Amino acid sequence: MSVQAPSAVVMIRPRHFTPNPETAGDNAFQTVPHPERALDEVAAAAYDEVTRVADRLSEEGVTVHLFDDDDPTRADSVFPNNWFSTHAGGRIAVYPMYAPSRRTERRADIVEMLKTQYRVQDVVDYSGLEHDGQYLEGTGAMVLDHVIRVAYTVRSNRADPIVLERFCSQFGYEPMVFDATEDDGTAIYHTNVLMCIGTSFALVGLEMIRDARRRAEVAESLAEPGREIIELTSQQIRDFAGNAIELRTTSGRILALSTRAAASLTPEQRAVIEESCRIVPLDVPTIEHAGGSLRCMVAGIHLTRRPVVAPVESEEAVLSG
Known part of the structure; x- marks a missing residue:
């Protein structure tokens, strides 16, 4: 067992995927698909990539709750981890989104599914804070350490410190906030492109945390x-x-990541991961044009599953049998 690694996830399969021009301003990871690719071809490729990822994770033994999205206005709906998170003890958080075009990604049917199939005691909805210009884009903006209860958060447009403090107070995490930039000084837009916390290891771009003292504090906390x-x-x-x-x-545990990400790892890094995890590369090149990859595509479920109750036969049926 591992409180860090969920055994079930939610995924969204979009029919109208495209890199979102509204989010490109502060997401330097976004790229433009090849100009010769038509929009419908890009969307179809993304749909197929999600299908293959969901199928492969299911084959590996992960429970995948796959929802389709037919709304042409939701370019980024493939990234559900930004608008909700789930927590042990039966709690769900719903988050305020920075880009107006992303706010309709929040879906009541997904929350209702979670309530039906898992033990949910409380849904805490922060989305109303959008009216005050305050945002916190879920487990994109935060990377949560469920073991020592720390919420690692890069400062950005998508992680308001007031909302972060409120979330941490209500859900029992300690905020650890820091600045991180690319080599040219561009701010990292989401913490979950900078780090991944596993049970026995943490992948992290420490060199992008420019303040040496804060870098050491983050490393010490992750290693604790x-x-x-x-x-x-x-x-x-x-x-x-x-x-x-x-x-x-x-x-056992697996590390799900894109084929591009897996190919970038050194043999030494892979060896450390494989001491406790099996690496599962998944091909999502079209979706990566939107500035997110495998982690962004899955919302982990840290809730307790409701027991499956067999239907009770009527007395008449039992007697006649």
Whole structure:
């Protein structure tokens, strides 16, 4: 068992995927698909990539709750981890989104599914804070350490310190806020492209935390539960090596990440990961044009599953049998 690695996830399969021009201003990881690719071809490729990822994770033993999205106005709906998170003890958080075009991604049917299939005691909805210009884009803006209860957060337009403090107070995390930039000084837009916290290791682009003292504090905190720190270069971060997620299966833990991310790892880094996890590369090149990768595509479920109750036969049926 691992409180860090969920065994179930929510994924969204969009029919109208495209890199979102509204989010490109502060997401330097976004790129433009090849100009010769028509929009419908890009959307179809993304749909197929999600299908293949969901199928592969299911084959690995991860429970995948897959929802389709037919709304042509939701370019980024493939990234559900930004608008909700789930927590042990039966709690769900719903988050305020920075880009207005992303706010309709929040779906009541997904929350209702979670209530039906898992034990949910409380849904805390922060989305109304959008009216006050305050945002916190879920487990994109925060990377949560469920073991020592720390919320690592890069300062950005998408992580308001007031909302962060409120979330941490209500959900029992300690905020650890820091600045991180690319080599040219561009701010990292989401913490989950910078780091991935597993049970026995943490992948993190420490060199992008420019303040040496804060860098050491982050490294010390990540290592506190006995994790081995795997330092990623800025190029590996650009290749989405930090945008990975550890998942739990009946046969052990896996590290799900994109094929691009996996290819960027050194043999030494892979060896550390493989001491406790099996690496599962997944091909999502079209979706990566939107500035996110595998971790962004899955919302982990840290809730307790409701028991499956067999239907009770009527007395008449039992007697007649």
